[in-house]
Each structure stands twice: as structure tokens, then as C-alpha cells.
Amino acid sequence: MTNNKIVINLALFGRTQSGKSSAGNILLGSTDFHSHFAPCSVTQECSLGRSCHLHGFMRRAGQEIILQVQVLDTPGYPHSNLSMQHVKQQVKAALKHHFGQEGLHLALLVQRADVPFCGQEASYPIQLIQELLGDAWKNHTAVLFTHAEKMEEAGFKENEYLCQASDTLLCLLTSIQHRCIFQYKKGNFINEQRMKILEKITEFIKDNNFQVLTFK
Template sequence: MGGSSIDDDWELASTTNETKTVVLVGRTGNGKSATGNSILGKKAFSSRLSSSGVTSTCELQRTVLSDGQHVNVIDTPGLFDFSAGSEFVGKEIVKCIDMAKDGIHAVLVVFSVRTRFTQEEEAALRSLQTLFGDKIVNYMIVVFTGGDALEDDEETLDDYLGRECPEPLQEILALCDNRRVLFDNKTKDGKKKFEQVQQLLSLVDTVISQNGGRPYMDELFTELKEGAIKLSEQQKAADSLKGYSKGEIMEFRKQMQQTYNDQLKRITEMVESKLKEATTRLEQQLAEEQTARLKAEEKAKLAQLKSDDEIRKLREHLEMAHEELRKRGENRCAIL
């Protein structure tokens, strides 16, 4: 975080109305970096099979599409991995916001059809809502990777969701108006690559339109953007100072950068604190849900046992009745 600086690239991007910024989030191994590379049309992010993940910090890459649109793609480390800890996740969230000062046009939530949807992913999405507010879902698009695996099994995404979609994932899809797309990041077919990216960008345009053309921003984005603009203006003013040595001007710039870094640190600590509270609350909620589920299962089990016992007693009564009838029949035959 410390050492973050404002550069000319950011100033250029901030003045380009056509620039769209998308952020990739999801569990380690779901294929975020590979999806980012597919969007960019080049191998910009490190991507390979790894149990521990490849992306270790937020990273921004840019591209210009054939129609002239500028797209910023921000890849994130495993913000959905609870083992990372609130401190790490907090720093990366603030770094992501710092990279997207003009706001986020779409949040791409990446899942893989190769892995099961987990309780941790559900909790992480709840954390995102806690940190950024419920309106963040208005900017979410769900990207399913592993399209090649479904193709090998001659299945569509609808087939997969109809067969494998757990209730929490159904709720997430409902929250984001079923905005979803399937990606095959391994394909060598140029036409297929183009079509899946166009489908995604079409959903991004839908999100932008439905949100009145406004990217997602909150007070954190605003504060960081204002701080960045102030720093940039101060550094330019320092460069034009008269009567100061080069060393003195460098010291002024250093002090200004430190002020901005202190601002980042304060915001990071605030996000970390909020994230810890959200994580604790979610863990408690998940524990309560687990307890309630176990109680319901136990109750169902007891009801089943009671039902089995009643069925057993009924069967015994029927057998006794049959035996009584059989004996009566034998007695009647003996008398005759």
C-alpha cells in the first residue's frame, strides 16, 4: 500500500469517458486471471494451475478494443479465501479502490463449473455487500469458467445450473437479474473467444445502462479520488516552485506522498475493522444456521424414528390380527 503514487496514466484514464473498469473477484483457482486475459485478448495476468493461487496482489491491466473502447481490468487475489485474514483482504480492497478511483462499472464474480460452490464463497459475497452496501449487486455479473469441461460432457450452462445449482447460488443469480456468462479460457478458437467476450461486454453495457451510466462509487472512492487529485496538483505545483533547490522540491513531493499514504493507511485500517466485524458476524450467523440445520435434521430423524416405530407396531398388530383369524379358522375346521 505504502508507495502508491499517482501517475500520468491514471490522469489520462480519468478523463476518458469511454473507459470501463471491471473488477474480477472470486475464490483462488476459479480462473480470475485467465478470464482477465481473455477479456484483454492477451496474456497480461499470470495464470496457471496452482493450489495456492498465482495473483498475490491487486493488478490493473488496460486494453483498447477494436471499436476504440478503453477497458481497465483489475485482477484481485483470493478475496473469497477466509484463510487470507482480514488484514490482507482489507489492504487489497483499498488497493483495488485506489486503482478504480473513477468507480467500477462491473464486478465480475468468477465461479468454476469444475468446483463446488462453497459456504465460504457465500459468506464472502455477504461481506462484499456489508462493505459496499446492497447496491453492489446492481453491478455484479457472474462468470462461470470451465466451459470446455461442459462442452466435453455435451452440456450447456443451463444444464449445469439445473443439475448442480445450490440454493445460495440461485439467490446470487436472482440478485443480479441472472446476468451470467460461460467462459472457455482454454479455447484456441478465435471466433469463440471473441463471442464470449462480446457477450460479457454486452452485459457490462446492460449494467451501465441500468445504473444510469454511473459506475459504482461510495465515500471511500470519493475520498481516495479527492486525495489523489490533491496530491497530483500539489506535486505539479511543487515542480513549478521558484527559488528552491531540486533537493528541497523532492522533499516537498516526498512529504505530499506521505500525506496521501497516511490517508490510505487510515482508510485501510477502517476497512479492516469493518471487515473483521462483518466476518465475525457472518461466522456467528453461519454457526447459528448450522446449529439450526442440525436441530432440524435431528428433529426429522426423531420424527422418522417415531414413524418407523408406529409402522412397526401397526405391522405387529396386523400380524397378530392375521394370526388370530388363522387360529379361528383352524378351530372352525376342527369343529366341523
Template sequence: MAAAPIPGEWTETVRTSGPPEILLSLCLGGSCLCGEMSDIRLVLVGKTGVGKSSSGNTILGRSAFRADVSQSSVSKECCKQQDKLFSRMVSVIDTPGLFDTSLPEPAVKREISKCINMSAPGPHAILLVIKAGRFTEEERDAVKKVEEIFGEDAWRYTMVLFTHRDEVRSDFHQMLEQVGPELKEILKKVGNRYHVFNNLKADDRGQVLDLLEKVEKMVAGNGGQFYSNYTYQQVVEMLDQRESQIREFYQKKLEQKIKIILQKNVVKV
């Protein structure tokens, strides 16, 4: 028997009998009380150029997100697309703006807010997209940013999604045994959960079904919980506070300069 929801919280419930209807409502507690997963929300994170958008297209089986060789021409705004796949309604949120180092902080804050709204009441899985092969410094920075944005607790809901499987000539499991300590540490943080995509074979639906089944297994391991958007909101509040502190800092600097100028003018007189 499912536990009763805590007063003041919303829950997500899926009917397992009658019409295939999903009853959704916003939930800060992150509770998913359901018999089967009929609704899956995925957030793609990772540095620019690792194949986030292409992976979103592979999952949905269509050109849902713009994936371009020229990074300057790719949208830097978070985007959500969804489709019914294997009897599940799957929502995919692509987050290019969260990891774009060229974007100013106010723009990043807007993108975090968008991501909150698009993935409400919270994603079932955060897919950390990493290009198979060499683990670069940029990817290390992106991983740090994931923790900054989503919080340490997010690792429970995170799975590494390796892309560019076609570029790995050796056995993939053997390759993982040879990776550096930093990538091994990331895999340890996510409970060694990972999946591998070959986005050049987007018509291979087996790799997508395997991913969704791994996500469902992870959610079950988390007691049916999805990632709460409460941490998201804390990040936005923190950025608001930082913005206010920066304004206050420069305001004080300006006042000091004005004071010095006025004092100089008084001395001249």
C-alpha cells in the first residue's frame, strides 16, 4: 500500500487500470506514487559539443532538437520536446544554455528557471552526456557545474550517457576500465549507472528502450522518487542574492569614487 502524501505536498499518480491516463500535478517533495512508469522526464546536461541535442533526437526518434556542427548557430536556450515511446510519454529537456561559458550569469539564471518549469514537477533522470574517449578539462568543468546547479543529492538521479560509441574501436567495457581516476570518480558518484549511444544509428530503437529501462530501474532504486525541483529554486535564489550583492558592491565603489572626486574639488576651492 502506497504511503499517504505529506500534507501540503502534491504527488504524481498514474492510473494502472482503466484508460491509460496520467494524472500529473506539481510536487516539491519529489514523490512518484505509481505502479508503472507511464511518464518519464529526462534532462540532458553536459558541455557544449558532446552530443546532447543529437542524443535527444535519438531518444525521440526524430529531429526534435537542432544539432549543428557550428556551435555558434545552435540555440543556447533550454528546449523541451516529448513523444510517446514504448507506451511511455517521454519528455526530454535539452539544456545548452546552462553550460555555455559565454553566457552572462543573468542569462544562465533565466535558463535554470526555464529548466525548472520544463521539467516540473522534477526529472526522473538527469543524463550527464559525455563523449566516449578522452575526458577533457571542459568536461570536468561541466561536471562541477552540474553539482553546482543541481546539488550533491542529484547524483542519486543521474546516469552517465556516453556518446560517439562509433569512435570507440575497442570493447566499451574494457575502455571504461582504462579511463582516468576523475571519470571513475564520476561513475562512482552515479552508482556506476551508464548507457552508451551511437547517434549515427538513431534508427536503432533498441538502444533507446534499453536506456528507458535503465532509468526505470534507477527510479525504482530511489523508491519511486524523482528529483525534486526544490534545489533548482534554491540555485535561482542564490543567483538572485549574488546579483544583488554585486550591485551593492559596485554601488559602494561608485559612491567612494564620487566622494573622492568631491573631496578633491573641495581642496581645489
């Protein structure tokens, strides 16, 4: 972070077919990550994407701050081809290589809004985040709900959805200070969604005093 530029580092975690790569593309405003429907796990290895410089996003002391976002996409688990140990080793190496001393601002746990968050499979990405980020994981994690338009189609507002969520999800949200974001896919409003999500992420990072997790 310099006087007039902020780089936000994000890592995406979540189950297979949760929408991580698609969410990463929305965050970057690009198509850096390969994303499509498939009967198997699509993402096979970690990859980093960088957004262009965003102007007019925020100001500090009367000066315009330029924002850039870096997103690390990771394989989901359970994975159709990779073991948990392989996924863990790969993500650990990628965090060290891409963020290292520069640090990670937030781990985004990507969860489909139209899939219940419960059972053993729901716990795998959380376990991975805990092991990789250590004791400070609660201060550096937020939940990103994808396919939120499905929730809206079913007649739920965001607060109603959260009130009826599983105990597992409610417990997780409590532990991470209720940091969560809803992502909607609405045709021509994708860029508007992107800006709202980035504003929310920036709020979380500000609340955390721009602290980062470093990887040696």
C-alpha cells in the first residue's frame, strides 16, 4: 500500500462448483479464470489474477486512492481428481509465492446461496482455511454467497435468509464477525455488483486496520 494506491489481496476457497472462478472474474472485472459447468471439478491448480487500476473508488485526506485487486483462485474440495493433501500443499505454496511478505487481506469462503451449508463437505473448506491461515483466520475470513439471485427468486431477503440458515453457517458467521457478501448475477448489472462487492470488502479491510497475513 502506497500513499495513493491500495492493493487488496484475496484468496478464494470453497467446495467444488461453488462458483469460485466465476466470483473471481467478477471481482477482477475480467475472464482470467476458467469457469463453466462440468460434471467434475474444473479448477485443477491455483492461479492469480490482477485487476486493472480502479480510479475514483475511494479518497483519503482529499486525495484519490487507486485500487487494484489481486485474486488467488484455488481448487475446491472435495475434488474429483485431487486429494485433500495435494490441494492443501498447492494452496500453501501459492499463498507463499503470490502474497508472501505482501500478505493476504481476506480469505473469501465461496458458498452457493442455493445449497445448504451443513454436513462434512461444508467443513472441508473451513478446515483448509484454518490450517493455512492459522489462529488469525477469523480476522481474515469472509463468506461470499454466490447465486444469490436464486435466494431472491425464492422470495428471501438477505436478513431472512441468514435467520433461517443452518446452525453450522450461523456459528461460522458469528466467529468471523458476520462478514458476508451476497453476489447476484443480473445480466447487465454485473459491473454494478462488482463495485458493491469491492466496497464491502474494502469496509471489512478498513475495519481490520488494513492488517495482512504474511506467508514465509
